[in-house]
Amino acid sequence: GENVEQHPSTLSVQEGDSAVIKCTYSDSASNYFPWYKQELGKGPQLIIDIRSNVGEKKDQRIAVTLNKTAKHFSLHITETQPEDSAVYFCAASFTGNQFYFGTGTSLTVIP
Amino acid sequence: NAGVTQTPKFRVLKTGQSMTLLCAQDMNHEYMYWYRQDPGMGLRLIHYSVGEGTTAKGEVPDGYNVSRLKKQNFLLGLESAAPSQTSVYFCASSYPRTSGGAVGSYNEQFFGPGTRLTVL
Numbered sequence: 001g002e003n004v005e006q007h008p009s010t011l012s013v014q015e016g017d018s019a020v021i022k023c024t025y026s027d028s029a030s031n032y033f034p035w036y037k038q039e040l041g042k043g044p045q046l047i048i049d050i051r052s053n054v055g056e057k058k059d060q061r062i063a064v065t066l067n068k069t070a071k072h073f074s075l076h077i078t079e080t081q082p083e084d085s086a087v088y089f090c091a092a093s094f095t096g097n098q099f100y101f102g103t104g105t106s107l108t109v110i111p
Numbered sequence: 112n113a114g115v116t117q118t119p120k121f122r123v124l125k126t127g128q129s130m131t132l133l134c135a136q137d138m139n140h141e142y143m144y145w146y147r148q149d150p151g152m153g154l155r156l157i158h159y160s161v162g163e164g165t166t167a168k169g170e171v172p173d174g175y176n177v178s179r180l181k182k183q184n185f186l187l188g189l190e191s192a193a194p195s196q197t198s199v200y201f202c203a204s205s206y207p208r209t210s211g212g213a214v215g216s217y218n219e220q221f222f223g224p225g226t227r228l229t230v231l
Contacts, residue, residue: 001170004153006153009151032218034219034220036222041224041225042224042225043115043201043203043222043223043224043225044154044201044220044222045222046219046220046221049219089153089154091154093218097142097159097161097167097218098156098159098169098170099144099154099156099220100156100170101153101154101155102153103151103152103153104153
């Protein structure tokens with residue numbers, strides 16, 4: 001099956017700085033890569049996703065890049081704010097039925 | 112809309128006891144999923160369903176059973192709980208979107224708030 005690795009496991013940034021989280025995947029057939037944000041005590045929530053036919057996608061302060069050749073994708077958060085503090089998960093899917101998640105990155109934005 | 116709800120929120124079991132976790136969604140989604148979340152391991156898929164009356168195994172199905180008798184409900188059962196099943200369980204649902212004729216390739220999952228289960 002698919003194997004998704006995520007780095008770093010923890011990340012601290014000053015408010016206003018950028019944060020980058022990286023994921024690699026093993027199955028070249030994977031074609032859908034969502035990113036989820038999980039706040040304490042809540043379920044994960046989709047924040048952005050990218051399909052394999054696109055190299056980059058932006059949504060305000062959040063962007064995701066995909067390198068199919070290298071089989072890695074990254075989440076970029078610019079102008080970080082304290083409310084960005086959460087655990088972020090990447091995932092990969094081929095069938096749309098089974099999703100393989102990374103192990104999560106705990107982001108802390110220091111005011 | 113309530114979205115995805117899970118019952119109960121917390122539960123403590125003794126080894127060997129059984130229980131059922133209930134997931135309900137009011138978004139008319141076709142697909143439903145059960146995950147477990149353990150520290151340092153992310154979310155792992157236990158079972159999923161692509162429609163009423165259908166279920167399939169995920170990554171870690173052993174020790175669990177599921178049923179999808181109604182489209183809006185997805186039940187996860189533990190017949191004989193073990194300490195290794197101590198975890199936070201999340202249910203999710205999604206509606207398969209089409210792209211280039213490939214049904215279900217890109218599914219945004221909506222997660223419930225989770226059930227924290229402790230097995231002593």
